[in-house]
Amino acid sequence: MSAIVNGAGKVVDFVDQRITASNWLKRNIRKVFPDHWSFLLGEIALFSFILILLSGVFLTLWFKPSMAHIVYEGAYLPMRGVGMSEAYATTLDLSFEVRGGLLMRQVHHWGALIFLAAMSAHMLRVFFTGAFRKPREINWLIGVVLLVLGVAAGFTGYSLPDDLLSGTGLRIIEGGMLAIPIVGTYMSSFLFGGEYPGDDIIARLYPMHILLIPGLILALVTAHLMILWYQKHTHWGGPGKTNTNVAGAPFFPIYVAKAGGFQFIVMGVIVLLAATIQINPVWLWGPYDPSVVSAGTQPDWYVGFLDGALRVMPPWEFYVFGHPVTMSVLIPAILLPGIILTPLALYPWLEQKATGDTREHHLLDRPRNVPVRTGIGVAFIVFYILLWIAGGNDFFATILEIPVNWITWFIRIGIFVLPPLAFWMTKRICLGLQRRDRDKVMHGRETGIVMVSPDGEFSELHAPLSQAAAYQLTWHERQLPSDPGPATDANGIPNPNYRSKRAQARLSRFYFGDVVQKPTREELEAAHHDGHDDTHRELPSGQH
């Protein structure tokens, strides 16, 4: 054993003396990564993506992206003699005749659902903790692009088997394109090679699905990780954890073992889902036929919000010079994604505008400490979930046994009322939590022990927090709304920048005007020395 180790050591030494990599390696291999469950969400996405690539390669060996019409004569008896495309027939072959094919199809599909869900969860984590702030804006942008590419990968894949759901999904895409004024009909004609559905679309989506989009995702994931590596991971504050360091475990051996193990867990969970829960049983949907739209037709979850928006949009169409402008499709299918994605992509800069803060941030925010950002995030989640519900309105109608029209009207009104309500509630909850944190720091933890003084006064005993616990609640920065300063200087000369400064101050006040500030040193000392003035008692009065 030791001979092998010695031999390996000699080889390594030989290489190192010639290319001198040990310094670089030592620096990078010992790179420190902090530990928190929420930092692993991106890893779930990464590992599920690897599994999607592997299972996808398997599927390409049998799948034929051809819309050639054939009559099925395969192993699945209920479809024998039915006319269909070669793409659908080979998907049936993959499911019923290729050994392990159905498992691989299900791994691929479950993997895709998990991949997109993990990306979304990762993005929410980054948003709510403020990890997108300088210097990480580029990685935030790459993340937004990755999410869009992920949806594109999912949708093109959903369309390939040429089953009834695939085709209905493409039909909706075609409808969305046709709603674009002037160029819509041309776009549809180019994409489908003429009239919908044509014979080309699957052969065209295939290279996008297996080459172009995954290639872009792979390249951007690499860039994402390289930037992460270079900028180092953010971490939570705490004793010894500051804005200028990273506290955690070294990449090798600790993190390699953890991440490697987690990779197997992620892949294991996806394969477990795939092996036990049936997903997209295309043989039950039947081959695509443009004249058929089944009840209960839905897209995969990540496109569900768009379908939902289409479903609840009131009919609205007008004519310009005899040409229809179909707002009921244009708004939900074409404008809505832009309305969602643009502020999402630009959010780091929007918030920078409010804070006026151009420093680097490597410490994360606890969501409660930035109540307005947290409120905006929750309002968006509510908005998105409402559109999800709209996308499944027929399911909710049958399960809840209420008219589908009620659900539609609930969404139509709720989409405007509930997100602001969610914003306000979230902000109030955050402020409440902040106030509790402040009370805890000032007066200690409530013990639940109620004391009666000889005068008959009741008071609750508060136990002071430990130094470390108090620091956990106070390491964040004090964030005061900015002050625009006087409109004119001492000599009465107007400040030329006053108007923009005032606008910035308004935004800043919106963000930080209500924030409950952590106690100052003076407040803290006063509270600790002057417990008697407070309605809460820190110590039993008998001991004073």
Add this chain to the structure above:
Amino acid sequence: MPRSLPGRSRGSRIGRLLSTRRRHPLAAIAVLVAVLFTAGGAYAALAPTTSQNVQAASSTQIEEGRQLFAIGCSSCHGLNGEGQINDNGDVLGPSLIGVGAASVDFQVGTGRMPLAAPAAQAERKPVSYTQDQIDAMAAFVANLAPGPAEPDEQYLDPSQGNVARGGELFRTNCSQCHNTTGQGGALTMGQFAPNLTGVEPKHIYEAMLTGPQAMPVFNDQTVTPEDKRDIIAFLDSVQNEPDPGGLAIGRAGPVAEGLWAWLVGIGLLIGMATWIVTRSSKA
């Protein structure tokens, strides 16, 4: 061809006879009679033969049906099935004149009638009558006026049907409301297309034939009895088909799948992530 020559000469002789007599005073009447016989004969030959079962029903059965109808149905449908409209113009019960035995067998045989309470749609519930009683009421209603009769046994046997063809017919004609596997779906204002799992072939046939509630009628001319048998065979096949991929999660498609991906998939993985993090090595 020489063989056809005598026939043609005979034909021309009849033609000559007709042309000479066409101004006879009785010619118009003769033509009218001939046309009426042809049309009537064609109708008798081609129209749905519904009155045979009515003939077969004995008068005692009809009388029993009449009595059952008077007790169980007449409060809404009227004593003679003529239907009732109250003063506000609401239909208490539609007229049953001409709905036929198939309609009675479907509505009462699936428990939809008698109605428990007025609602958006009558729901399937435990049946209140025996099959003999249902047959008696069906005979009574069929006796009011001709209508679709109960289907022939030979069209109800799933093993006789073509599953693949039935699947195509089902997807084209039925899946819009009932979903590709017959799971059902929502319609407007609280109405719904029911789940077809476990519904008897006879009732599926009768539903197509009579178009209960929001359902359109697929009569035997549009969807032939053989087509209906194929659809019945498809439904039988699809509901007895195993799910090779594992748990079916309702066979409901992407909504259920997305729910599982988020709740079970991401939920489990976040649980695992939390666990991994607690496995802290103090290195």
